[in-house]
Amino acid sequence: xxxxxxxxxxxxxxxxxxxxxxxxxLLVERGIEPFAGAWALPGGFVLADxxxxxxxxxxxxxxxxxxxxxxxxxxxxxxxxxxxPRGHVVTVAWLALAPDLDEPAAGSDAAGARWWPMDAVAAGxxxxxxxxxxxxxxxxxxxxxxxxxxxxxxAFCPPEFTVAQLRAVYEAVWGVAIDPRNxxxxxxxxxxFVEPTGGTVAEGAGRPARxxxxxxxxxxxxxxxxxxx
Amino acid sequence: xxxxxxxxxxxxxxxxxxxxxxxxxLLVERGIEPFAGAWALPGGFVLADxxxxxxxxxxxxxxxxxxxxxxxxxxxxxxxxxxxPRGHVVTVAWLALAPDLDEPAAGSDAAGARWWPMDAVAAGxxxxxxxxxxxxxxxxxxxxxxxxxxxxxxAFCPPEFTVAQLRAVYEAVWGVAIDPRNxxxxxxxxxxFVEPTGGTVAEGAGRPARxxxxxxxxxxxxxxxxxxx
DNA sequence: GAAATAGTGTCTATTAGACAGTATTCT
DNA sequence: AGAATACTGTCTAATAGACACTATTTC
Numbered sequence: 339x340x341x342x343x344x345x346x347x348x349x350x351x352x353x354x355x356x357x358x359x360x361x362x363x364l365l366v367e368r369g370i371e372p373f374a375g376a377w378a379l380p381g382g383f384v385l386a387d388x389x390x391x392x393x394x395x396x397x398x399x400x401x402x403x404x405x406x407x408x409x410x411x412x413x414x415x416x417x418x419x420x421x422x423p424r425g426h427v428v429t430v431a432w433l434a435l436a437p438d439l440d441e442p443a444a445g446s447d448a449a450g451a452r453w454w455p456m457d458a459v460a461a462g463x464x465x466x467x468x469x470x471x472x473x474x475x476x477x478x479x480x481x482x483x484x485x486x487x488x489x490x491x492x493a494f495c496p497p498e499f500t501v502a503q504l505r506a507v508y509e510a511v512w513g514v515a516i517d518p519r520n521x522x523x524x525x526x527x528x529x530x531f532v533e534p535t536g537g538t539v540a541e542g543a544g545r546p547a548r549x550x551x552x553x554x555x556x557x558x559x560x561x562x563x564x565x566x567x
Numbered sequence: 568x569x570x571x572x573x574x575x576x577x578x579x580x581x582x583x584x585x586x587x588x589x590x591x592x593l594l595v596e597r598g599i600e601p602f603a604g605a606w607a608l609p610g611g612f613v614l615a616d617x618x619x620x621x622x623x624x625x626x627x628x629x630x631x632x633x634x635x636x637x638x639x640x641x642x643x644x645x646x647x648x649x650x651x652p653r654g655h656v657v658t659v660a661w662l663a664l665a666p667d668l669d670e671p672a673a674g675s676d677a678a679g680a681r682w683w684p685m686d687a688v689a690a691g692x693x694x695x696x697x698x699x700x701x702x703x704x705x706x707x708x709x710x711x712x713x714x715x716x717x718x719x720x721x722a723f724c725p726p727e728f729t730v731a732q733l734r735a736v737y738e739a740v741w742g743v744a745i746d747p748r749n750x751x752x753x754x755x756x757x758x759x760f761v762e763p764t765g766g767t768v769a770e771g772a773g774r775p776a777r778x779x780x781x782x783x784x785x786x787x788x789x790x791x792x793x794x795x796x
Numbered sequence: 797g798a799a800a801t802a803g804t805g806t807c808t809a810t811t812a813g814a815c816a817g818t819a820t821t822c823t
Numbered sequence: 824a825g826a827a828t829a830c831t832g833t834c835t836a837a838t839a840g841a842c843a844c845t846a847t848t849t850c
Contacts, residue, residue, distance in 0.1 A: 346572055
């Protein structure tokens with residue numbers, strides 16, 4: 339059998355969450371070369387005889403300590419020559435959406451890990467290793483687009499959440515203000531989007547909000563439009 | 568430097584076109600093992616120092632003889648252990664949408680190439696090599712979804728086309744009948760979707776249709792809904 | 797003229813967006 | 824009471840879908 343062209347394959351994760359009403363992305367400080375000291379997406383090499391999604395789940399668990407309840411989907415694969423100075427390294431990027439987690443634990447090859455505000459990262463205020471700035475931008479755009487026509491916003495919320503929490507997700511990811519009244523009617527009026535649990539919760543002043551869990555619907559017909567005022 | 572885990576990286580293409588008002592996919596008959604004699608997606612190994620999209624464009628040109636005017640976008644990457652008996656092979660799948668082309672030329676390692684009706688392929692009537700049946704299914708679903716919220720249907724048409732041609736694309740990809748009158752109003756009424764060229768063309772009986780070219784808009788607001796009757 | 801396709805007009809039920817108003821809590 | 828948040832109702836302009844009608848061609 340002829341020798342086949344060889345490359346290394348990695349997975350990189352764009353892990354997003356909402357903290358303090360703002361979108362954040364998980365970054366690790368690289369402890370080893372190349373790009374030692376720079377910030378990078380969590381990730382690592384795909385092991386022999388390991389499926390790509392298994393590698394992504396493994397890295398996600400290593401970085402966040404959480405194994406379940408996090409939405410994970412493949413984003414895009416990047417393989418430009420020279421994107422990694424170690425040689426021909428192709429990376430399969432994944433998008434993960436998580437409810438607000440504790441501060442992350444550093445991985446074995448990372449000096450530290452923390453949540454960065456997406457505003458700062460997207461503006462280029464954080465020096466990112468490799469082509470990770472482009473990967474973060476693609477992940478952000480995917481998340482923004484998917485909120486329109488899917489019920490994925492609930493992936494940013496804990497298992498039980500209020501309509502206001504869900505609205506805060508849209509406002510944080512899209513960066514726009516949404517009319518609470520129309521949003522409430524739209525969300526509760528879309529069959530299968532959310533289901534009431536029966537419970538309520540009071541957060542500070544104001545009438546207690548009803549709690550909902552995610553409904554069975556994945557795609558929204560019709561979609562929520564990003565152009566809301 | 569430590570030795571990095573190694574794998575082979577390939578690109579595979581889901582090339583779709585409309586022929587005789589039906590969606591077709593380009594398949595090649597494998598001339599060599601593994602899966603010699605079975606049908607497979609056109610593709611091949613990514614060369615050293617070659618970017619992924621360059622490899623996809625190269626394979627597309629080799630199989631179709633066409634280098635320009637074909638929409639190409641990354642679909643998804645597949646890397647399950649055992650998906651290729653030759654070892655650890657990760658493939659980056661691409662979706663290509665083409666206007667009706669001539670019969671394809673066989674590549675160097677393919678015994679033959681032809682357009683297959685998507686109906687037959689999706690129904691499992693064609694024995695496909697590797698995990699290519701799943702890749703075709705993912706490509707079909709991507710194409711169906713993208714027609715809703717993008718102007719991508721024009722990628723199936725020649726540079727100048729009629730509204731009826733564009734409608735035939737939607738009907739072939741979605742497998743539904745669409746009201747010609749509402750479709751016409753919707754398409755011509757969406758700014759930037761299509762632009763009249765000024766020319767007309769008569770195809771058989773009936774009033775000659777105006778010709779259009781693709782407009783500058785990529786995303787449709789609001790989208791066309793698949794649930795049209 | 798008959799048949800066929802292109803394109804326009806119009807009606808109706810539904811929806812998005814704006815916003816008034818009611819309900820229930822905390823301070 | 825006053826402020827804050829949750830939730831409901833209502834109005835209006837725009838839209839989707841249904842379908843009648845006109846326009847222009849071939850046979």
